[in-house]
Amino acid sequence: MLFQILLTLSIRFxxxxxxxxxxxxxxxxxxGYxxxxxxxxxxxxxxxxxLGVFLATHLxxxxxxxxxxxxxxxxxxxYLSMMTTAIFYPLIDKFEKNYSTL
Structure with missing residues (x-):
């Protein structure tokens, strides 16, 4: 189950x-909306x-x-996606601003 959660969060990212x-x-x-x-x-x-990962990994x-x-x-x-987004969005923005010229 942990693997599936990490896979889901990785695919979402x-x-x-x-x-x-x-x-x-x-x-x-x-x-569109x-x-x-x-x-x-x-x-x-x-x-x-x-849901996509669950359907792909279960009969x-x-x-x-x-x-x-x-x-x-x-x-x-x-819920985990929402939490990781709230935590990591500021870090992602900072990283992209610092390394966007590379």
């Missing part, structure tokens, strides 16, 4: 914070990334005993 995708994210934000909300909400990013079953752990994992990763 890669897709939503990595500097190489910044221009693509800024372009998509102008394309859905992209604007998804690309600016760390809670949403963590939830959907968590899919159509019952309540599958749905509850899936949603639980999504909400746990959403």
């Amino acid at each position: 890669f897709l939503f914070d990595f500097v190489l995708f910044k221009s693509l994210r800024n372009h998509l934000k102008t394309k 859905f992209f604007r909300k998804l690309l600016s909400c760390p809670f949403c990013q963590g939830f959907w990334s968590g 899919i079953a159509y019952n309540l005993s599958f749905l509850l752990p899936m949603l639980s994992f999504g909400f746990v990763t959403a």
